[in-house]
Amino acid sequence: MSEKVLPVHVGFIVDGNRRWAKAQGLSAQEGHSAGYEKLREIIIDTIDRGVPYVSAYIFSTENWHRSGPEVKHLMNLVVQMLTRDLHIFVEHGIRLRVAGTRVRLSRRVKKAIDEAEAATKDLTHGTAILSFNYGGHQEIIDAVNTLRKTLSTHKKVTAQIFEQFLYTPDVPPCDLIVRTSGEQRLSNFMLWRSAYSELIFVKKSWPDMTKRDITAILNEYAKRSRRFGG
Structure with missing residues (x-):
């Protein structure tokens, strides 16, 4: 029997933390904390199943419009993942x-990002990409601006050249994008890398996700016929 076809890159649009919290009679911050615990679990479980790249949309460039306390809590959770809880990812290789713009990030957050990336750069069990302070439009705009400064104006730009200027140019396209909470849209996530992504929309909120859901998602992906326009 042939082995099940696995995606190379799964992108999770982490959605529904606040709605989950409201249904539980909890604050938005408590919902994000629950979502953070689930994020660690799902990233590790998905990679352990043989998926080499897992990305998670955890803070968009539009999320700055949320309340000050909520934004501060989200920043603290990211720093927690990149510092205090970094050993969990190191232990799993x-x-x-x-991936995202550094605009508006504090010195503390940028330092945590730099140190976590440096500490884990040689680990090979899998790669987790945190789409943080990220917007698909902004990634493309930043790539264009960097490209203009780098390439000769006479050089023809191809897709292969353009991809070299994305935030994480060595990361492959998303084979599969999963969004929780029942919403059915990309919300500015991985616009360049989602051209031929398979899409799966899960009704439950992110904090309710389980390893069983990952099994179901990967089984569904294995049934899909990917023709890439052919």
Whole structure:
């Protein structure tokens, strides 16, 4: 019997923390904390199943419009993942990458990102990409601006050249994008890398996700026929 086909890169749009919290009679911050615990579990479990790249959309460039206390709590959770809880990823051999703009980030957050990426750069069990302070439009705009400064104006730009200027140029396209909470849209996630992504929308909120859900998602992906327009 042939082995099940696995995606090379799964992207999770982490959605529903606040709605989950409201249904439980909890604060938005408590919902994000529950979502953070689930994030660690799902990243590790997905990579342990043989998926080499897992990305998670954890803070968008639009999320700055949320309340000050909520934004501060989200920043603290990211720093916690990159510092106090970094050993969990190291023990599992998982490299951490952060994709997003550095605009508006504090010195403390940027330091945590740099140190976590440096500490895990040689780990090979799998790669987790945190899409943090990330927007698909902004990634493309930043790539264009960097490209303009780097390439000769006479050089023809191809897709292969353009990809070299994305936030994490060595990360492959998303084979599969999963969004929780029942919403059915990309919300500015991985716009360049989602051209031929398979999409799966899960009704439950992110904190309710389980390893069984990952099994179901990967089984569903294995049934899909990917023709890439052919």
